Amino acid sequence: MSVSDLGRTAVAVAATGATAGAAENKAVDELIAHVRDESDTVRTDAWRNAGEVGAPAVTPLAAVMANEALEVARAAKRALWQIVRHSGRPGADVERKAVIAELIPLLADEQPGPVRREVLWMLSEIGGGESVEPIASVLSNKELREDARMALERIPGEASLDALEAALEAAPDDFKLNLAQSLRQRGVEVPGLPCVKLAPTKQTKVTPWTPADAQPETTAKG
């Protein structure tokens, strides 16, 4: 049975209730095993078909994202993205909310930075009002605050806008312009904080060419 088949089984069986947990566990275990497989083809097949395995696989996959084996970690990340995008499809609101509920705890301080960063972007694609406060809490982290700002900018609705405005009030000076950028993108005027997009800041050490730079021509001899 392929991972894809297992995913479908898990979804179908879930409707019957009694054996849902067992089927989900089996699908998740199979997915994780295949994502960790040594074979490039097995890993790829696993992550490509991970979408239907859904919310139960979110936390286990996040753990594998920290795997030392580069390709295993990458396959886990891609599987997680497949789940996020599958759950965002039209008419899958219950699945989407279940995935969001699993993603939010992965923003916690004890999670690895690369996982938290990825989860911010995942929530930016499918998150709603329930995601706003957890994302806003990451704005205090200097390493991740820019990703958190962009995630909030992308999530529609008043809650994310309110969070950006509140963050601007409390932000340190070196982050205010970033937040102002998001607010302007959302159509809010931000007096007193200029847009710096056209202000150059980086200078080159390369100097203009002059005729003196020309190499003297060598004459072939012999």
Next chain:
Amino acid sequence: MKQPIQLSRRAFLATAGGAISVPYLIPGGVRAAEGKPGANERLTIAVIGVGGMGGHHLRDLKRFQRSGEVHVAAVCDVDEERLASAVKTAGAGVDPYRDYRYILERDDIDAVVIATPDHWHAVQTVHACECGKHVYVEKPACCTIEEGQAMIAAAQSNKMSVQVGSQGRSQHEAYLAHRYLANGAIGKVHTVTCFHYPSPTDDNPVPDSDPPAELDWDLWLGPLRWRPYNKRYCHGVFRWLMESGGGQIRDRGAHVMSCAMYWMNADGTAPVTIETTGTSPTKGLWDSCVNMNVTYTFKNPDWTLTWNQPGEPVPQEERTEGEPQISRPGYGAVYHGDNGTFVHWGGDGGTWAERKCREWTPPAGAIEVYESPGHKEDWFNGIKTGAKTIMNIEAAVGVADLCNLGNLSYILGRKLNWDGAQRRVIGDEAANRMLGRPQRHPYHS
């Protein structure tokens, strides 16, 4: 020539923290003076991004400089080694910059050629238009639907001439093909099938590392979300990452489908459905499709466009000595009409039409179509006269939208029903959220 200012007042304010107290850091005075350069006036041009295609453009502009049509005033790159090499190519009197915004400050510069990685195209085009510079920007025009809309708005509101580098439209045999199809030589065309060899795979992936000393990685990434440097994600190979290059469909698709939209008289229209299947690389950082099939359906008039990697490549035709030889037969398109088919190979700087088209003689009263004098010449004409360029920003964004929607359907794994007038995916809010992406501060349009 006015001397460039290496540390502007605005930059000083920004770096000194004085910006916080200044309401608007970008005065309207940064815009160029109203009016177009005269027909005989020499254009002063800068090249932003001088590796790869940028190097080609710099050499090409030197050709126009020798004939007195342009003056190359500045070059720019975030890679100091590439910049140093470009300075040597450019010759005396050309100023080097790392940060393109110094170029935009100069009011002696009329126009810029932008040949940076794809993820910079939209931001730099918008900024250049806002600063009163005409733009030649490499294809694809943009990486997202929203970026494209920002480019159109900036070009229109600032009345700037923008040419996008899908130069296939300006090739002689493209003109012949356009004329052939426009006159119904194969009847009403109902299907166009593009073919292209698959995207490469990364067989030697490497971990992230520190960027090389000569590269400003922050400026290279620009509007993209932060990520560590990786050798498989930089010059040239950025093409194989979705967020930046978008794979073959956004590279060559922006050429081959540009020809299709132009020859089908479909600029300004959009498909109503987009459906993609594809295969992924089995390892490595690159994530664009290896094999790919995209079907676009158009309505009123009804026709179908498909992008196929590899599809069914058509063997190149034999050409006699003295005829332009087909040097890139691995991609092109087949046009299926009620009364026959037509094939072209290439679609970019090399566009080759099937013999029967090249030998076709227009009958009396035949429809004539525009023959471009050359892609840059057409742009220069646009700058000086205000005429629409052959690959104007509206048309180019339409083609880039095809590429981007094809990739979006693949990423989401579902068919998209597209409302071209509203530029929204019908009934799919998650897809609509992906029509744009937030941009990293301060590199935003």
